[in-house]
Amino acid sequence: MSSSAVDYARQNHPRFLDELKAFLRIPSVSTDPEHKSDCRRAAAVLAADLAAIGLQNVRLIETAGHPLVYGDWLHAAGKPTVLCYGHYDVQPPDPLDEWLSPPFEPTERNGNLYARGAVDDKGQVWAQVKALESLLAATGKLPINVRVLMEGEEEVGGEGIAAYVASNPPDLKADFALVSDTELFAPGLPTLCVGLRGMIYTELEVRGAKTDLHSGMYGGAAPNPFVSLAQILARLKDEDGHILIPGFYDDIIPPSPEELAAWRSLPFDEEHYRISEVGSRQLVGEAGYSVLERTWARPTLDVHGIPGGFIGAGAKTVIPAKALAKVSMRLVPGMTPAKTFAQYKGFVEKIAPAGVDIEVRLIHSGDPCLIPVDNPYIQAATRALHEVWGKDTVFIRSGGSIPIVGDFDRHLGLPSVMMGFGLPDDNLHAPNEKFHLRNFELGIESVVRFLEEAGR
Ligand code: BES
Ligand code: MN
Ligand code: MN
Numbered sequence: 001m002s003s004s005a006v007d008y009a010r011q012n013h014p015r016f017l018d019e020l021k022a023f024l025r026i027p028s029v030s031t032d033p034e035h036k037s038d039c040r041r042a043a044a045v046l047a048a049d050l051a052a053i054g055l056q057n058v059r060l061i062e063t064a065g066h067p068l069v070y071g072d073w074l075h076a077a078g079k080p081t082v083l084c085y086g087h088y089d090v091q092p093p094d095p096l097d098e099w100l101s102p103p104f105e106p107t108e109r110n111g112n113l114y115a116r117g118a119v120d121d122k123g124q125v126w127a128q129v130k131a132l133e134s135l136l137a138a139t140g141k142l143p144i145n146v147r148v149l150m151e152g153e154e155e156v157g158g159e160g161i162a163a164y165v166a167s168n169p170p171d172l173k174a175d176f177a178l179v180s181d182t183e184l185f186a187p188g189l190p191t192l193c194v195g196l197r198g199m200i201y202t203e204l205e206v207r208g209a210k211t212d213l214h215s216g217m218y219g220g221a222a223p224n225p226f227v228s229l230a231q232i233l234a235r236l237k238d239e240d241g242h243i244l245i246p247g248f249y250d251d252i253i254p255p256s257p258e259e260l261a262a263w264r265s266l267p268f269d270e271e272h273y274r275i276s277e278v279g280s281r282q283l284v285g286e287a288g289y290s291v292l293e294r295t296w297a298r299p300t301l302d303v304h305g306i307p308g309g310f311i312g313a314g315a316k317t318v319i320p321a322k323a324l325a326k327v328s329m330r331l332v333p334g335m336t337p338a339k340t341f342a343q344y345k346g347f348v349e350k351i352a353p354a355g356v357d358i359e360v361r362l363i364h365s366g367d368p369c370l371i372p373v374d375n376p377y378i379q380a381a382t383r384a385l386h387e388v389w390g391k392d393t394v395f396i397r398s399g400g401s402i403p404i405v406g407d408f409d410r411h412l413g414l415p416s417v418m419m420g421f422g423l424p425d426d427n428l429h430a431p432n433e434k435f436h437l438r439n440f441e442l443g444i445e446s447v448v449r450f451l452e453e454a455g456r
Helices: 004-011 013-024 033-053 122-139 159-166 225-234 257-264 270-278 291-296 337-351 376-389 403-412 437-454
Strands: 056-061 068-073 081-087 107-109 112-114 145-151 176-179 191-196 198-207 302-305 322-331 357-366 394-398 416-419 434-436
Touching: 004 013, 004 122, 004 437, 013 033, 013 112, 013 122, 013 437, 033 056, 033 068, 033 122, 033 145, 068 159, 081 122, 081 403, 112 437, 122 145, 122 437, 145 159, 159 403, 176 403, 176 437, 191 376, 198 225, 198 337, 198 403, 225 322, 225 337, 257 291, 257 394, 291 394, 322 337, 337 357, 357 403, 376 416, 376 437, 403 416, 416 437, 434 437
Parallel strands: 081 145, 081 176, 176 416, 191 394
Antiparallel strands: 056 068, 068 145, 107 112, 112 434, 191 416, 198 322, 198 357, 302 322
């Protein structure tokens, strides 16, 4: 493999890593209003670097939330145009006391870089940007036309970028998208992700009495919203993991026999997954489906938290006036957020116990997606990955969601190449998130070689 841009990337790797660390020190937690200015600061750092490496028309695009970052380089006449996507926002770092080094002080340990956002997704954003820098610095140009569009609200549903993409601005005219926000199936195994689950994220509020009440004076006569909430939640799923909302499974398009056969040939060890990734006594879920089918091709219903009531130290005898549950459902191809939400809301209202009022709210939603693989960009990607990793690419789906990927297809007609460099044990959204440093290096080289191949 001879590529002067790859040589440049190797020579400049220590600096690339230092820059990534500086980027990771900014706590761009999108869900927390206290970090609004940090999100803007991360966007500004990203924009400044895009301009410094030689992209043009670099600017922040304002949204109702955190800004988008845009830049382009459109001088490869006759060549295709890529839209490079990633997100600069991160998940909250809690629980803080479980981190071995502080989440916003990036630290190298045993070949990994530990920090919140290391792999999801600042490290992968930086890999894309440093690949562009390497190409521009080493060759004075890019092999294809490039537009960069990064968001700062992916972890909270991506409403801002969704509105921008839906308006189909001339700025986003491209032939395909390059999305670096996914994982390798296993260490050293080049992977393209071709499907993501969608989701609806909801809040379920249950209200009983008009105010909190003494549980001795009123207990037995006043409705308890936490008990009602527990009764509702317990009726959403049976003990075999089957979701009981009527019609919930009706529209699912199952994977083809060929795709299922390909999944069966992936190197997957269920016991290893149970012990070292999940760490539970046993795995649960729908009988008759493999773990990969359950996490990639079947929908879920999960409860994330039940805030409210008395949670202080000691005891307080109170009947809370209201209770809340944060409930999300992951959707698979065929399902739509609007229909699933209506089914869920209707069912919850129907089974609500007497004496309480129910409110079901939609917080955010995104469609599932399946990416076509019969296009020259996927082929260019597998050629590039073979050179960099020395192996044939595996095609997988992921159980996670990246809401904007479906919109790239629906609104802009772009197929996405989801080329990501995380590892299954990188602790996304958890304490001690990391990016394997070798994957950062090879990620940069993969993007360099991919853009070169896409321009051939
Ligand atoms: N990068 C992840 C999604 C992902 C994880 C894809 C692992 C492939 C493998 C993304 O940042 C994410 O966490 N998305 C959220 C989206 C949600 C808040 C709308 C998710 O999946 O929970
Ligand atoms: Mn991500
Ligand atoms: Mn994430």
